[in-house]
Amino acid sequence: MGIAAIDVGAIAQAASTGLLLGGIYALSALGLSLVLGVMRLVNLVHGEVTVLGAYLGLLALSTFGLDPLLALPLVFVVVGLAALPVHRLVLAPLAGRGEEAALLTTFALAVIMQNLYIQWFTGDTRAITRPYSRSTIEVLGLRLPGVYLMGFAISLGCTIAVYALMTRSGFGRRLRAGAEDPMAAGVVGVDVGRVHAQTFALGAGLAAMGGVLLGLAFSFTPTSGTAFLLVGFAIVVVGGLGSVAGTFIGGTMLGVLQSLGALMFGDGYRGFIGLVLFLLVLALRPNGLFGRTAAT
Amino acid sequence: MTSSPPLVLDDPATADRRRSPLGRELAILAAVAACLFLMPYVVDDYALQVGYLILQLAALATAWNLLAGYTGLVSLGSAAFVGIGTYTMAMLDERAAPVWFAIIAAGVVAAVFAAVVSPAMFRLRGLYFTIGTLALAEALRMWMVNARTFNGAAGIYLTGRPPAFYQLYWLVLVAAIGATAVVVVILRRPLALRLNAVRDDEDVAAEMGVRVFRAKLVAFAVSGSLMGIIGAVQALNTRVVVPNGAFGLTWTVNIVLVALIGGLGTRTGPWIGAVFAILLQESLRGYPEIHLAITGAVLLLVIRFAPSGIGGAMADGRRRLARVWRTRS
Amino acid sequence: MNGADLTGPVVEVRGLTRRFGGVVAVSNLDLDVQRGEVLGVIGPNGAGKSTLVGLISGALAPTAGRITLNRRDITGDSPATRARLGIGRTHQTPRPFEEMTVLENLLLAADAVSRPRSAAQRHKDCTEILGDTGLARDAATRAGQLTLLQRKRLELARALALEPCLIMLDEIGAGLVEAETTELIELVRSMRDHVDATLVIEHVMEVITECCDRTVVLDLGTMIADGPTQQVLADPAVAAVYLGTSASSPSDEKPPVDPTPVSPVGHVVGRLVGTDAATTTPLLTLRDVVVDYGHLRALHGVDLEVNPGECVALLGSNGSGKTTVASAIAGTVALQSGQILFDGEELAGRRPDQISHRGVSLCIEGRRIFATLSVEENLQVAAGDVPRHVIRERLDAVYEIFPILAERRHRSGTAMSGGQQQLLAVARALMSSPKLVVFDEISLGLSPIAVDQLYQTLEVVIASGVASILVEQHIDRGLALASRAYVLSNGRVALSGAASEVRDDPALSALYVGASNTNGGSP
Numbered sequence A: 001m002g003i004a005a006i007d008v009g010a011i012a013q014a015a016s017t018g019l020l021l022g023g024i025y026a027l028s029a030l031g032l033s034l035v036l037g038v039m040r041l042v043n044l045v046h047g048e049v050t051v052l053g054a055y056l057g058l059l060a061l062s063t064f065g066l067d068p069l070l071a072l073p074l075v076f077v078v079v080g081l082a083a084l085p086v087h088r089l090v091l092a093p094l095a096g097r098g099e100e101a102a103l104l105t106t107f108a109l110a111v112i113m114q115n116l117y118i119q120w121f122t123g124d125t126r127a128i129t130r131p132y133s134r135s136t137i138e139v140l141g142l143r144l145p146g147v148y149l150m151g152f153a154i155s156l157g158c159t160i161a162v163y164a165l166m167t168r169s170g171f172g173r174r175l176r177a178g179a180e181d182p183m184a185a186g187v188v189g190v191d192v193g194r195v196h197a198q199t200f201a202l203g204a205g206l207a208a209m210g211g212v213l214l215g216l217a218f219s220f221t222p223t224s225g226t227a228f229l230l231v232g233f234a235i236v237v238v239g240g241l242g243s244v245a246g247t248f249i250g251g252t253m254l255g256v257l258q259s260l261g262a263l264m265f266g267d268g269y270r271g272f273i274g275l276v277l278f279l280l281v282l283a284l285r286p287n288g289l290f291g292r293t294a295a296t
Numbered sequence B: 001m002t003s004s005p006p007l008v009l010d011d012p013a014t015a016d017r018r019r020s021p022l023g024r025e026l027a028i029l030a031a032v033a034a035c036l037f038l039m040p041y042v043v044d045d046y047a048l049q050v051g052y053l054i055l056q057l058a059a060l061a062t063a064w065n066l067l068a069g070y071t072g073l074v075s076l077g078s079a080a081f082v083g084i085g086t087y088t089m090a091m092l093d094e095r096a097a098p099v100w101f102a103i104i105a106a107g108v109v110a111a112v113f114a115a116v117v118s119p120a121m122f123r124l125r126g127l128y129f130t131i132g133t134l135a136l137a138e139a140l141r142m143w144m145v146n147a148r149t150f151n152g153a154a155g156i157y158l159t160g161r162p163p164a165f166y167q168l169y170w171l172v173l174v175a176a177i178g179a180t181a182v183v184v185v186i187l188r189r190p191l192a193l194r195l196n197a198v199r200d201d202e203d204v205a206a207e208m209g210v211r212v213f214r215a216k217l218v219a220f221a222v223s224g225s226l227m228g229i230i231g232a233v234q235a236l237n238t239r240v241v242v243p244n245g246a247f248g249l250t251w252t253v254n255i256v257l258v259a260l261i262g263g264l265g266t267r268t269g270p271w272i273g274a275v276f277a278i279l280l281q282e283s284l285r286g287y288p289e290i291h292l293a294i295t296g297a298v299l300l301l302v303i304r305f306a307p308s309g310i311g312g313a314m315a316d317g318r319r320r321l322a323r324v325w326r327t328r329s
Numbered sequence C: 001m002n003g004a005d006l007t008g009p010v011v012e013v014r015g016l017t018r019r020f021g022g023v024v025a026v027s028n029l030d031l032d033v034q035r036g037e038v039l040g041v042i043g044p045n046g047a048g049k050s051t052l053v054g055l056i057s058g059a060l061a062p063t064a065g066r067i068t069l070n071r072r073d074i075t076g077d078s079p080a081t082r083a084r085l086g087i088g089r090t091h092q093t094p095r096p097f098e099e100m101t102v103l104e105n106l107l108l109a110a111d112a113v114s115r116p117r118s119a120a121q122r123h124k125d126c127t128e129i130l131g132d133t134g135l136a137r138d139a140a141t142r143a144g145q146l147t148l149l150q151r152k153r154l155e156l157a158r159a160l161a162l163e164p165c166l167i168m169l170d171e172i173g174a175g176l177v178e179a180e181t182t183e184l185i186e187l188v189r190s191m192r193d194h195v196d197a198t199l200v201i202e203h204v205m206e207v208i209t210e211c212c213d214r215t216v217v218l219d220l221g222t223m224i225a226d227g228p229t230q231q232v233l234a235d236p237a238v239a240a241v242y243l244g245t246s247a248s249s250p251s252d253e254k255p256p257v258d259p260t261p262v263s264p265v266g267h268v269v270g271r272l273v274g275t276d277a278a279t280t281t282p283l284l285t286l287r288d289v290v291v292d293y294g295h296l297r298a299l300h301g302v303d304l305e306v307n308p309g310e311c312v313a314l315l316g317s318n319g320s321g322k323t324t325v326a327s328a329i330a331g332t333v334a335l336q337s338g339q340i341l342f343d344g345e346e347l348a349g350r351r352p353d354q355i356s357h358r359g360v361s362l363c364i365e366g367r368r369i370f371a372t373l374s375v376e377e378n379l380q381v382a383a384g385d386v387p388r389h390v391i392r393e394r395l396d397a398v399y400e401i402f403p404i405l406a407e408r409r410h411r412s413g414t415a416m417s418g419g420q421q422q423l424l425a426v427a428r429a430l431m432s433s434p435k436l437v438v439f440d441e442i443s444l445g446l447s448p449i450a451v452d453q454l455y456q457t458l459e460v461v462i463a464s465g466v467a468s469i470l471v472e473q474h475i476d477r478g479l480a481l482a483s484r485a486y487v488l489s490n491g492r493v494a495l496s497g498a499a500s501e502v503r504d505d506p507a508l509s510a511l512y513v514g515a516s517n518t519n520g521g522s523p
Helices: A007-037 A048-062 A066-098 A099-121 A146-168 A170-180 A183-187 A192-217 A224-239 A246-264 A268-286 B014-015 B022-037 B045-070 B078-094 B099-121 B126-146 B164-187 B190-200 B202-207 B212-238 B249-262 B269-283 B288-305 B309-328 C049-057 C078-083 C102-110 C118-134 C148-161 C178-191 C205-211 C229-234 C236-243 C264-272 C322-332 C354-358 C373-379 C388-401 C403-407 C417-428 C447-465 C475-481 C498-504 C507-517
Strands: A138-139 A142-145 C011-020 C022-032 C036-043 C062-068 C088-089 C164-170 C197-203 C214-219 C224-229 C285-292 C295-306 C311-316 C337-342 C360-363 C436-440 C469-473 C484-489 C490-497
Touching: A007 A048, A007 A142, A007 A146, A007 A192, A007 A224, A007 A246, A007 C354, A048 A066, A048 A099, A048 A170, A066 A099, A066 A142, A066 A146, A066 B288, A099 A224, A099 B126, A099 B249, A138 A146, A142 A146, A142 C229, A142 C388, A146 A170, A146 A192, A146 A246, A146 C322, A170 A183, A170 A192, A183 A192, A183 C354, A192 A224, A224 A246, A224 A268, A224 B022, A224 B126, A246 C224, A268 B099, B022 B164, B045 B078, B045 B164, B045 B212, B045 B249, B045 B269, B078 B099, B078 B126, B078 B212, B078 B249, B078 C178, B099 B126, B126 B249, B164 B190, B164 B212, B164 B269, B190 B212, B190 C011, B190 C102, B202 B212, B202 B269, B202 C078, B249 B269, B249 B288, B249 B309, B269 B288, B269 B309, C011 C049, C022 C062, C022 C224, C036 C049, C036 C205, C049 C078, C049 C088, C049 C164, C049 C197, C062 C436, C078 C088, C078 C229, C078 C295, C078 C490, C088 C498, C102 C118, C102 C148, C148 C164, C148 C178, C148 C469, C178 C205, C197 C205, C205 C229, C205 C475, C224 C229, C224 C236, C224 C264, C224 C311, C229 C236, C229 C264, C229 C285, C264 C388, C264 C498, C285 C322, C295 C311, C295 C322, C295 C469, C295 C490, C311 C322, C311 C498, C322 C469, C354 C360, C373 C417, C388 C403, C388 C417, C388 C447, C403 C417, C417 C436, C417 C447, C447 C469, C447 C475, C475 C498, C484 C498, C490 C507
Parallel strands: C036 C197, C036 C214, C088 C164, C164 C197, C311 C469, C311 C484, C360 C436, C436 C469
Antiparallel strands: A138 A142, C011 C022, C011 C062, C214 C224, C285 C295, C285 C337, C484 C490
16 A cells, blocks of 8 residues: 655545535535435435436436536426435335335335346447547636536535525425434324425436536446446435534535545545444434434 | 334344244244255255245344344344355365365454444434445445455455355355344333334433443344344355445345335244335346336335235235134134 | 441432533432432423433433432442432333333333342232232233323332332322322322332422422522422412412413404404405314224214304313314314314324315314424424515514514524423414414413413413413313313213313313223222
8 A cells, every 4th residue: 555655735635526526525415415314215216316316417428418517407397306206116015014015115116226227228338428528727826627626516506596495485394304303293284195205206307417417527337327326325424413504515525535535545545434434423423413303 | 202203113033032932932933944944855956046046035124123123223234244244255265275264264254344333324324324234335345445455356266166055055045044043032021122122212211220322232232243144145056256246235225125014023023024116126137127117116105005025915814803703712 | 228328318429510512401409318218309391300210220320410319429320320229210201112012011120129039029019000000900901001190100119129129109190180180199198108219290280289399490500499398389489480370360460462353463363364254164073083092093083163253162071082183173183983074174194284174274283393403494394375565564474473583583493491392383383374273282381380371372372362272280270261172081981061060060170080080990
């Protein structure tokens, strides 16, 4: 394990690239955070939905010639709408049955979807490449990939939008009430089932958008879902359940640490570092660094 | 109710606990073992291979059941234990250790691993535990791929004299029967009540004198060690161990699918699930993705409509039949 | 127990402190539990009583301080160790192991006893305890299927199976009526021979006066009185903080707010709620309502009516079905059969939020305020699908009626005392501009002084003309405010009529006494 000589420039480069990357991860993780926080659902199919976004971005380009960044709103809407019947048919009927049943159902969904991807798209490694994929922008002596910058900006914008939604709108109030105490929320007039369905759809849409951005940043295969899922969970746990801002910050932190780890130990350890961090935070502070304790 | 209800609402195990005497159950098990033992003399190679796969899955699912069904610890980290057993066998094979020793060692190493990670893992409750075990297993796989110590992605070749396939078949048979026997015996000891209490309400269990950590550790270590043993036998089968194969998520997926479809918290469930899964797999030989997708869909249906799994549904049916029979006569 | 000092106090607590974030639940507490005594612990909500139990049982770790059991320092010991040393407890809400049978629950606890016993002997001992606690018939029943009273008995039996030297009872008297309380008192008294010391946390004064030699009073985590029970209960300082003026019934006293509709506050409430005094047809009708909880039939065909603008009391012993009726009306439990007609429409089968939108508000048992929402957000979310300016108007009205909520509008909904949270719950129920409000056991868990304040407010609300159902454990409080009353017993309406008639009906007390006799025989 050779540790590179302390090269401040390289470290700064890695850290800033990692920051941007982490911001991109955070978009998908936000979807996971909402679903986990509101519906108490450990959504194991989250990774597959993220990958779906990446494949859709690819399809938008190859079939319609549409730039994936422009296709983002479309992907959000399509996946969000598609998630509604899935929730209604598969998850909603399990309402009274406890967390395990729902978790294992999402597990089953993940297995189904992952294998369908292999069927439809073959196991080949893909990536979304655009003319601007290789461009870099100089900022303060650092060479930052243009794609990462754009992704980061989009992710940040979406996060702010979601935050405003949660804190200032009636929908956000209903969501938070339903998350804390579904029964009491129903009694005061909140249609909790509808709130859950909408949250699930919103979460799926965000995950898919995150997937498009990730598809631009990385190569992916049908089995990338697991890695995305774990990264997403790592971010949610680090950033704290139920905290929109925390998820974004957690994402950037994870991104930085992953990149620094890759710099020090080799690129193969990128994912490993993230998981170790995740396990540490889980063991030491299960409510994350910023999260509120949701009612247990 | 403070905790969410367990997946199996009418726990057949609870009812079973008060039923047949231990001797009778072990006798049934022995009879089954004897029949299956004779298979290599009666059936062809292909059937034997199918039998091997079924028994392997049954053993793994039984081990997982002990942890998830009876203790309530839903783990997605099974691949870690299988892989550890696989690699232990490979390493000891390199050092020309006798096979029986290596198999036992695999079980021991896996149990030690369980003990080592327990303090951290058991701090996690419920869903966090589940995702934590997944993270652990994946982290281990990534490390094995990258670390030079175990030859990384290239893997290790077994060079010792390979046992005949029917001997491997007998090994997994012993593992499967043994695992089931362990479960059957445990069900009759105070340990079963303690595991049940931990699953039901961990905090109150502690207030009632249950050493929660110890109980969880026993379940975790026994379960992990069984999986390690299976992994070791698998190494003998494949003759080469690579990290993505040994620690691959496919193990976890298959185990969970099988255990749930068969019926969590039952003794026959893992066997039924294993038979179902392997038969499906063999009938769709050319289309591995389709068979897994179908199995996933079956699991969806099982969770929704038959939460005690096929095994549980059958047990329910038997009980209902018995009740009808009794009221008739 | 080896090495244990069996001469001094059973439990010594020194400098015990426990913080939850910024809140100090228990502060520098010193306490001794003497051998052979039954010690009562009382105090208003949030005084730290349950926290104390958790600290002694080991479920909670102290921020500072020491605890000893028979002079052995147990401060660092896990709950399991303490259980094995001989500390047993019950929980405020019973938590038996639902998937195991009653007997298995005890066998598990018995397993922790260090005295060597054969399995057969252990079985026998546990069966005996079941007999002593009135659960002999239910030994093979799954704990998940027990009624509340049986669960309390099971928790007690399970704690006894530990063969404890100290047993702690956490509000075990809550939710019981007269006869059940008497049974419980007998049980606690009979336990004296089996345990070295008992700690009784209670709001139900009768349990304290009948069982406890000595009582301590906690308030905001500190001890403010300690002495023989009668003396402590007569202490004016204790009365000021806890007992309030509850001795007399509220209708005898002049409330600070004028309840007649011409009062400004009364007007405000009138603006808020939907009043419909003109019509003569009943606003709410329950016809032959049957509700099942699994195998248990909770309601056996209940008939009930509420007319516009009237207040109806719904009384009955614990387990009689009062809350089930409230839940059925609000839609949180499903009907097996029967009809619930409100304003001409069928409510049965609708979701709770749909029922809320139709003008029926439930002030749910246990308050259930949203902690992650501010006071104002709690109110806003309950307003329903109305334009923003309407929500604003209603908020203004609510803040006039409940100034304390206006003061704390941006704080978390639960950053207030229990009594204030209950006011918030009432206000929240009014935000949807209901025609009918169901108040479900709103005095539960509140200190007597808080209940006084609450009922004064309630009088104003009721006088405004909104129809209401008052589900109450306390006969007097319920009948004081209502014009009509129904008394439930075992899921059926046993008595009904004008409030004054019901109050004077000799059958009333018989119902409360008689009902509990069918809940399993006396121990």
